[in-house]
Amino acid sequence: MRYVTLALFLLFTVGGGSLIGIYNLPGEWYAGLAKPSFNPPDWIFAPVWTTLYIMIAVAGWRTWERRFEGPAMQIWFGQLAANFAWSPVFFSLHTIGLALVVIALMLALIVAFVAISWNRDRLSAWLFVPYFAWVAFASVLNASLFILN
Numbered sequence: 622m623r624y625v626t627l628a629l630f631l632l633f634t635v636g637g638g639s640l641i642g643i644y645n646l647p648g649e650w651y652a653g654l655a656k657p658s659f660n661p662p663d664w665i666f667a668p669v670w671t672t673l674y675i676m677i678a679v680a681g682w683r684t685w686e687r688r689f690e691g692p693a694m695q696i697w698f699g700q701l702a703a704n705f706a707w708s709p710v711f712f713s714l715h716t717i718g719l720a721l722v723v724i725a726l727m728l729a730l731i732v733a734f735v736a737i738s739w740n741r742d743r744l745s746a747w748l749f750v751p752y753f754a755w756v757a758f759a760s761v762l763n764a765s766l767f768i769l770n
Contacts, residue, residue: 627682634678637705638670645708650715655769660762673752677701680745684738693737693745700730717767724760731756 647663681697688694703726711720731753738746 623686626685627679630678630682630685631675634681634701635671635674637701638674641705641708642667642670645712647712651712654766657762657765657769659765669755673755676748677704677752680734680738680748683742683745687742693734693741696730696734696737700727700734703727703730711763717763717770721760721763721767724756724763728753728756728760 677700681694681701684691684693684697703723707720707723707727710716710723731749735746735749735753738749
């Protein structure tokens, strides 16, 4: 049963993130935005997010197995909700400022998850460190796009 739960976490996280990506493509609007010099190439996003979603899923699964009703699990679900909200807000609604608010919330929840997991499940906390780094970078990118456009 334990690995069935892991499979469900992977399906929910990787599958959900993939579907959101498919239904909220950057498109012409994004292509027409003024971008900072450090804007990464488009091809990098899919492999980075796939890897991060796997790590997010494993951390969520480990947290669920340890204590599914605790605050760490609530924070985990909160960060994923913010994560899943960002693409529609940015790419479909074209609201760069609101997307900046969403990504700031996501970043805060990632930090909260690392902090609350650090003493209980160090591996889950470490699984969120690359996620933190990427979302911190994405936050700077989002802020730059807001300023430039």
